[in-house]
Amino acid sequence: MKQELNHSEQKLLKIISGLTSLPNGAYNIRFNGTALARSSSKNIIIAKKSDGKDGIDIHIRPGTKNETVYIPVIMDKSGHTELVYNDFYIGENSAVTIIAGCGIDNCGNQDSQHDGIHTFHIGKNSRVKYLEKHFGEGSGSGERIMNPTTIVNIAENGYMEMETTQIRGINSTKRITNARVAAKGTFIVKEKLLTHAAQYAETAFQVDLDGCDSSTNVISRAVAQDKSRQLFTAKIYGNNKCHGHSECDAIIMNNAHITAVPVIKANDPNATLVHEAAIGKIANEQLIKLMSLGLTEKEAENHIITGFLK
Amino acid sequence: MLELKHLSFTVNEGKNTKHILSDINLSINDKKTVVITGPNGGGKSTLAKIIMGIEKPSSGEIFFHNKNITDWSITQRANYGISFAFQQPVRFKGIGVKELLSLAAGNELSTKGACEYLAEVGLCAADYVGRDVDTSLSGGEIKRIEIATILARKNTQLAIFDEPEAGIDLWSFQKLIQVFEKMHEMHHTILIISHQERILNIADEIILIANGQIQQVGKKDVIIPQLVSIAGSCNIYKGVKDQ
Ligand SMILES: Nc1ncnc2c1ncn2[C@@H]1O[C@H](COP(=O)(O)OP(=O)(O)O)[C@@H](O)[C@H]1O
Ligand SMILES: [Mg+2]
Numbered sequence: 001m002k003q004e005l006n007h008s009e010q011k012l013l014k015i016i017s018g019l020t021s022l023p024n025g026a027y028n029i030r031f032n033g034t035a036l037a038r039s040s041s042k043n044i045i046i047a048k049k050s051d052g053k054d055g056i057d058i059h060i061r062p063g064t065k066n067e068t069v070y071i072p073v074i075m076d077k078s079g080h081t082e083l084v085y086n087d088f089y090i091g092e093n094s095a096v097t098i099i100a101g102c103g104i105d106n107c108g109n110q111d112s113q114h115d116g117i118h119t120f121h122i123g124k125n126s127r128v129k130y131l132e133k134h135f136g137e138g139s140g141s142g143e144r145i146m147n148p149t150t151i152v153n154i155a156e157n158g159y160m161e162m163e164t165t166q167i168r169g170i171n172s173t174k175r176i177t178n179a180r181v182a183a184k185g186t187f188i189v190k191e192k193l194l195t196h197a198a199q200y201a202e203t204a205f206q207v208d209l210d211g212c213d214s215s216t217n218v219i220s221r222a223v224a225q226d227k228s229r230q231l232f233t234a235k236i237y238g239n240n241k242c243h244g245h246s247e248c249d250a251i252i253m254n255n256a257h258i259t260a261v262p263v264i265k266a267n268d269p270n271a272t273l274v275h276e277a278a279i280g281k282i283a284n285e286q287l288i289k290l291m292s293l294g295l296t297e298k299e300a301e302n303h304i305i306t307g308f309l310k
Numbered sequence: 311m312l313e314l315k316h317l318s319f320t321v322n323e324g325k326n327t328k329h330i331l332s333d334i335n336l337s338i339n340d341k342k343t344v345v346i347t348g349p350n351g352g353g354k355s356t357l358a359k360i361i362m363g364i365e366k367p368s369s370g371e372i373f374f375h376n377k378n379i380t381d382w383s384i385t386q387r388a389n390y391g392i393s394f395a396f397q398q399p400v401r402f403k404g405i406g407v408k409e410l411l412s413l414a415a416g417n418e419l420s421t422k423g424a425c426e427y428l429a430e431v432g433l434c435a436a437d438y439v440g441r442d443v444d445t446s447l448s449g450g451e452i453k454r455i456e457i458a459t460i461l462a463r464k465n466t467q468l469a470i471f472d473e474p475e476a477g478i479d480l481w482s483f484q485k486l487i488q489v490f491e492k493m494h495e496m497h498h499t500i501l502i503i504s505h506q507e508r509i510l511n512i513a514d515e516i517i518l519i520a521n522g523q524i525q526q527v528g529k530k531d532v533i534i535p536q537l538v539s540i541a542g543s544c545n546i547y548k549g550v551k552d553q
Binding site for chain 1: 362364383384385388389393394396399400402403404405406409410413414416442459463465
């Protein structure tokens with residue numbers, strides 16, 4: 001596989017997935033619209049979709065413990081656009097890590113676009129860690145566009161932690177995440193987002209806490225620089241005795257615009273829902289402290305942002 | 311030597327001009343430990359911030375080692391050897407204790423290196439080195455980490471501490487005195503704003519500031535008894551904390 005990717009393609013793959021060679025176990029590496037390499041393991045079966053849609057089905061056997069699945073996507077053909085469906089069926093009593101992510105290098109003048117729809121069916125008592133990193137680069141005038149949709153169904157006592165990161169490089173993104181959580185289930189989101197130049201990013205979370213003692217925590221840290229724009233929406237619906245919390249913490253710089261719309265709706269008297277949203281500049285005292293240690297203002301700013309998005 | 315010449319600081323409040331510091335003239339010789347004391351609101355922190363470059367004086371000049379640094383930025387002053395421990399240390403989201411100490415040191419510290427600075431300020435290093443400098447730290451903890459950042463700075467020639475004793479317990483207090491004594495032995499010039507008698511005791515010279523002016527300058531043997539009588543019924547010099 002490595003031989004088939006040139007140097008910058010390998011770099012892209014490493015940035016989004018950490019991979020420098022083919023991993024052990026199950027994986028599907030997608031490159032400019034086709035599977036460059038695919039492998040199933042004893043417990044994790046990856047198969048091309050049979051319903052005519054572009055994408056794969058990932059079946060994870062009940063009781064699969066401590067395995068990792070890699071499904072990164074890289075694109076460097078200017079003008080390539082795709083709509084991909086990946087469906088995950090995670091059997092009961094499993095504990096797995098899923099590493100997705102998409103890297104686009106667009107050196108041409110046509111827009112490149114990846115729309116990915118990921119659906120998760122998480123079985124009872126299963127725990128899933130889902131990491132998704134989005135990254136773009138390229139000197140061309142063509143835009144890099146990514147629209148990930150994540151649909152999550154968590155069965156009783158299931159758990160999913162989703163870490164989604166987009167730092168620079170994506171001109172436009174619409175990130176939609178919809179989750180339904182059954183009794184004693186938990187859905188955790190950690191989003192990190194940095195936009196710059198004239199980029200636009202939209203994030204919309206909707207979590208339905210359907211089951212008794214279900215819970216969610218949606219945490220977003222965002223930085224908007226230059227004249228980029230961001231729209232953050234988090235809707236948490238408490239439909240039973242449940243705990244929901246969302247937190248949007250954003251740093252605004254230069255001439256950027258940020259809108260945060262937290263919505264909490266209790267449809268049950270035993271729902272406890274909290275939202276927090278804060279947007280502000282980097283605190284002046286923070287800059288002053290780091291400058292008093294010898295950093296320039298620009299260096300201080302970079303450290304504060306890097307830490308904030310850590 | 312640090313020299314302040316005719317320093318004033320005023321702010322406009324509506325139509326009125328508020329004089330926060332008026333015509334401050336002061337020379338601090340190298341390698342001395344000098345303590346500034348005086349009632350709350352007297353202008354002590356403002357003076358310290360002006361020396362660090364955080365506030366710009368309305369008039370007057372600042373010389374350090376014979377260079378006029380009045381128009382220098384904070385960064386320039388820091389790189390020229392001035393260090394400042396804030397009265398109210400700043401908290402960060404996502405900056406670790408070790409990272410902050412490394413920034414202060416100017417190079418990536420090893421865990422062991424970072425722990426040595428923490429141990430000097432009486433913190434059990436293993437408990438703190440992996441933590442963030444955020445709101446989870448108590449007032450006393452962050453205050454000591456703030457002092458540790460000054461210790462980590464290698465090029466310090468003048469170290470300014472704004473009420474370093476605030477929030478620090480008795481056992482650590484002894485450590486704090488040792489920190490100043492050690493810095494003194496290393497030939498640093500030290501400027502401490504304090505109300506604590508035990509810190510006044512280690513001063514080569516004490517400066518009393520009230521109402522934005524220097525009221526008195528002198529050696530501790532002469533000044534301490536006077537301070538107590540000036541304070542009268544007010545007990546700030548007995549270690550009551552500034553607000
Ligand atoms: N930028 C400012 N604007 C208005 N008032 C200020 C400003 N900076 C300081 N002050 C006021 O100046 C006085 C002196 O403050 P400070 O230097 O903090 O005193 P101290 O440290 O001696 O307690 C206080 O009354 C404070 O409120
Ligand atoms: Mg003060």
